[in-house]
Amino acid sequence: MDAIQVDNEGGTGGFGSAVDFHKVLHSIVAGDEKLLNEKMRDELFCPQLKPEGQKHVVTLYECRAKEGLVSFAL
Numbered sequence: 324m325d326a327i328q329v330d331n332e333g334g335t336g337g338f339g340s341a342v343d344f345h346k347v348l349h350s351i352v353a354g355d356e357k358l359l360n361e362k363m364r365d366e367l368f369c370p371q372l373k374p375e376g377q378k379h380v381v382t383l384y385e386c387r388a389k390e391g392l393v394s395f396a397l
Contacts, residue, residue, distance in 0.1 A: 351364060351367070
């Protein structure tokens with residue numbers, strides 16, 4: 324029997340209202356520690372890419388913007 328490949332969708336399946344989503348964001352940004360402790364919150368807001376990786380991301384978005392594939396600026 325072949326194994327079934329399951330893709331990790333990075334958190335899909337979280338459902339709620341706009342009000343609920345606002346409450347989650349507010350809790351995280353306010354740092355009330357209801358959802359994340361201070362260490363977890365600090366990790367969430369620290370840069371995740373090394374400088375070399377950041378350069379590649381900027382280059383990618385610049386190329387895509389020139390092709391009209393993105394409509395926002397970094």
